[in-house]
Amino acid sequence: MPKRRSAVVFVHGLAKKPPPDKLLELWLMGISRDNPRPDVFAPPNKGINLYTKGVPHELNYYADVFYADDYETDFSSYFEAEGRGADAEILADKLDEPAPVAPIPVTPEEQAFLARFEAELSSQLITEPPVAPGINPAALAGAEIAGLLPAAWREAIIKKAAMEAYYFLFDKEYTRKDGVNFQVRSELRRRLVDKLKAAAEKGEKLVVVSHSMGTMVAYDVLRNCADCPKVETLITLGSPLGIKEVQVELRAPGLQKNDFPAATTSRWINIYDPLDPICGADPKFANDFEPVDGKSVEDIKESNWSKWRHTITHYFAGLQFRAKLTEALDL
Amino acid sequence: MTPTTAQAVAHDLKAGRFPVVSDWLLAKGAQLIVDEIQQGAVALGVQQARNAAARLNDNCYFELTRAIAKAWYGRKGFDPVLQKRRVQALINTTLLDEAQSMATEAIAVCEKHPGDIVYRRELLEFRGLLGRIAKQRYVNNTDDLDSLVDATNRYLAQYLSAPESYWHGINALACLNLELHQSGGIPRPALPDFNDLARKILETVVESCRSKPDPWAYATASEACLALGRCDDAELWLYRMLSSKDTTRFQLDSYSRQLREIWRGDPTSPVVCAGRLLSIIANFCAQRQARITLVPSQVPAIQAALANDERGLEKNFLGESSFSVDSIRSLLSAFRSVGCVMNDIGERLGTGFLLSGAWLKPVYGAGPVFLTNAHVISDTVTNAIPTGKARVTFELDTPVAGNLTRYAVSEVLFTSEPGPVGARNDELKMLDCTIVRLRDLPGDAPVLQATRDLPLLGPKARAFVAGHPRGAGLQIALHDSLLLDIDDQERLVHYRTPTDPGSSGSPVFNADWEVMALHHAGLAEAPRLNGEGTYEANEGVSMSAIRRRLRS
Structure with missing residues (x-):
């Protein structure tokens, strides 16, 4: 297949997950739904179907490192929770x-x-x-x-x-409970770098879409791994990177403050709901990550609605997220 | 084995076989037959010319039929069968005056040969065709009641003189029904009773079906039951027609047109029997043939159904097909931007569509430009319409004095000749594309959205082709198909869609209804874009390749 203009790498978040194929399908469904929640986001709110738009994509899966094949089997959280709490x-x-x-x-x-x-x-x-x-x-x-x-x-x-x-x-x-050992950070770094390299074979420009704990892995690889390919846009959703203790552990050696991963990354868009508990008390990053070469984090507030304001498909339904992803993919 | 040369295509046509090849190869094959006739080739017999004309008409290549029949007439004189094919082709391209004059002349000739069985048989046909011409005149202008009465009289006369020719009988019945509708139910004096006539036709056709099952007979039986108010029986006969492996798309479209134009059926309101039959046909086409077809007169009803009763529309019109209400919306929207390409005498030979000029190339400006195939409009490609003779209509344009505006070409911006199906090259050549500006087209005419990204291949990847099928009815059909492959240069796209003749130059949409390619040809044995071997495929040239070429 000829190389496409862009490719996307997804990095999932906290807790056990469905099997990789199913999780990817659910994420793609979340992004592609038209007018998913008209009471929250006024129509028209057209979804982005990456297959139709010709955008190759990879899912960086790591839930198995913690949970092996104890997959999540109830997928209802990914679907519209109409009438559900x-x-x-x-x-x-x-x-x-x-x-x-x-x-x-x-x-x-x-x-x-x-x-x-x-x-x-x-x-x-x-x-x-x-x-x-x-x-x-x-x-x-x-x-x-x-x-x-x-x-x-x-x-x-x-x-x-x-x-x-x-x-x-x-x-x-x-x-793991089946006895398999992982050096967690090394393993998660390796997996993401591999996925980024695979995606770089398929698309000219890379876009990383990461959620929750996955945003830590994404930032770490983009900032701290020398073999990380160039990334056009990093999108972080519901990220705990604002938590000081997390920042300290991800800081590059010798620096007093975390900075923009400018050596690999052109643009970083951080989308948050101020009431998302995983974001901690500081969901905005522009003031936490030092600008480099004029590049700084773009913080965008978007509603995740409902009581548990961390759900990935809710972020995927957002008008601003979709606009930024469209922009990043140059669609 | 699919023929790959014009000689082989001509050979198949003369033998009565219709080869599934690209439009331009078919045209070259037909041209060879024309040349043989004009050069007086001894080996070419009349039966071969008749075979070719019959197959071309069956498959709606009316202009090719006309060329062969005209050449025969010019070189070898009158042949009743070829002349019949020519008149049929003229009617199907709405050239009614010419068709009438030719049929009248043919009747005079046939009447002079009462002892010849072929002339005698075709005499009946020509008289019936005069009825059909009159009927078509009424359909084109429903104020023209004289034509309706003329059609009834002609069909009736033929049927009464030969009651086994139920084709004439059922048309007489349909016209009579319209007359009764127009006169408030009061019949003209001295005409047969409507119900008696319907019962007799039904008896004849049922008897005929016992000895020789035939799709036309099923359609006739269905229509006779419709006339008698026996809708369940009409439905049963329709299902027999739909389940027959011999039923062609042309036959199905003909019955559909009869239900729509003469019986005033509307598939979106199946309460009335003709509408019920039409909704069954619409469902069948959507499911089995993966296509939906609209005619301009249906547009208001469909728009109303979209506004008021989406689920009813889905159920009655789309059935369990893969089409959605969004497909209908997109087809309605495309209707405004997809044009029918014809020559200066009104033969509908292809399709094209409007795009923003600036999207293709900034210097073209923001106004609309019109894209079609080079084998449809070109001054250099064989059998294409020369630029000066090309005309384009848009079916939802407001008619002026009953006629749609025919836009002439004011400027050719770009043209690239056609190449063989599956031919890969790295130089963005052979794009089979002509881009023109249309004279007097409003600057704000609606354009389609295009994309330079092709979908990812996969089991769910789709391509939708919207084009103008050939034939008298103004319509646009949407085909749903599987995206098969893309070449390494992203120049060619293959998809499996049962496109109609007249689809050349159609937009190929992705699932978001953005134009991703320009449809150019189809083959039963197309070379694969990756790997060896062949498969059945249609081919489009990607918008990305055309855009890259224009900007290079």
Whole structure:
């Protein structure tokens, strides 16, 4: 096949996922749906079908490093949650399940990281208060207060994010329940670099679309891996890169502050919902990542709606995300 | 084995076989037959010329039929069968005056040979064709009641003189129905009773079906039942027609046209019997032939259905096909920008479409330019319409005094000759493309959106081709097909679509209804774009290649 003008590499986020083919299909569905939520985004809100537009794409999959083939099997969180509460999305995402392994920090630095990281997320996730007698729970359900979660779920989400962040950022060896070992950061770096190289064979310009914990992997590879191919546009969605403790671990050696990955990347678009709990208290990056060669992060606020404001298909439905992706792909 | 030379095409046609080859190769083959006739080739018998004319008419290549019949008449004199084919071709290209004069002359000649069985048989046909001409005049202008009465009388006279010719009978019945509709139900004196006539035709045709099943007979039986108000039976006969492997697209379109134009059926409102039959045909075409067809008169009803009852439209018009309501919307939209290319006497020979000039090349400016194949409009390609004789109509243009505006070419901006199907080259040559400006076309005429990106290949990759099928009816058809392959230079696109004659120069859309290619040909045994061997494929030239060539 002839090389196309652009190619996309997707990097998924937190928690266990459907099998790679299914996850890719679900992501492509999320991006290609026409007018997915007209009450949130006024039509016309045309989807982008990457097959029709002739854009080759790769999914960088790493959920198996933590969860092996224990795939997510309920895909309902990816579909339009008409008439469903956000709780259903969390349940379907298995975010309420405990983390498979609790991190065991070795150094004081690691210990401090985990404590602060968990505290940062905790500040964004509020425990649902017990319903007082005489109050109809259905009335509260409509309130859709972001971050208002049952205590057990809140704990599970924080621990899972902390576990993934910890093993990645400190390049810890992780032993899966089937006994397979991974040096997590090295493994995730290698996988993404390979995918970027494969995509570079198919398209002239690379666009990386990353979500949640996947944005850490993307930034790390673009900033810190010497063999990373050139990327035209990095898009981060619902990213925890604003959390100081994360930034410190991703900082290039010798720098006092994180910077724009200008050696590989031309443009970085960060799309956030201020109420997305995984973004922490600081979802905007322009002031956190030093501009380089006149390049700086473009922060864009977009609604993820509902109670659990971190859902990937909600970000994919956004008018601004779609406009920026169209722009990045020069469609 | 698919012929690859004009000689082989001519050989097939003379033997009564229709070769599935590109339009221009077919035209070259037909031209060889014309040349043989004009040079007085002894080996060429009249039966061979008749075979060729019959196959070309069956497949709607009316202008080629006319060329052969005209050459025979000029060199060897009158042949009743060839002249009949010529008159049929003229009617199908709406050249009614010429058709009438030729049929009248033919009747006079045939009447002088009462002892010749062929002349006697064709005499009936010519008289029936006069009825058809009158009917078509009424269809073109529904105020022309004299033509309607003339059509009824002519069909009836033929049927009464030979009741086994149910073709004339059913047309007489259809015209009578229109007359009754126009006169408030009061019949003209001395005409047979409508229901009696319908019953007799039905008896004849049912008897005929027992001994010789035939798609025309099924259609006639269905129409007779429609006339009798027996809609369930009409539906049953229609299903027999649809399930017959012998039914051609031409026959199906003819019955569809009869239901629409004479019985006033509307497939979007199947409450009335003719509409119900039309919706069954529309469903069948969408599912089995992967095509939907619209005529301008349907546009208001379809627009209303889109606004009020999308689900009803989907159910009645599209059935369980892969087409969506969006397909209909896009077809309606394309209707405004897809033009029919004809020569100066009105023969409809191809399709083309309007695009923004600036998208192709900035110096063309933002106004619309018209794209078609070089084998449709060119001063150098054999059998193409010379620039000075090319005319373009847009079916949703407002008619002036009953006629659509025929836009002439004011300027040729670019032309690139056609190449053989599947021929790969690295130099962006042989694009089979002519780009022109049309004289007096409004600067704000609607244009199609184009794309320079071709879809990724995969089991769900689709191509949609919208073009003007040949024939008398003004219409546009949309074909749904599988995208098969793309060459390494992204110059050629292959897809599997059962396109109609007249599709040359059609826009090929992607699933987002952006034009990605210019349709140029189809072959039963097209060379593969990657690897060895052949397959059945249609070919388009990518918009990306045309744009790159223009900007190089």
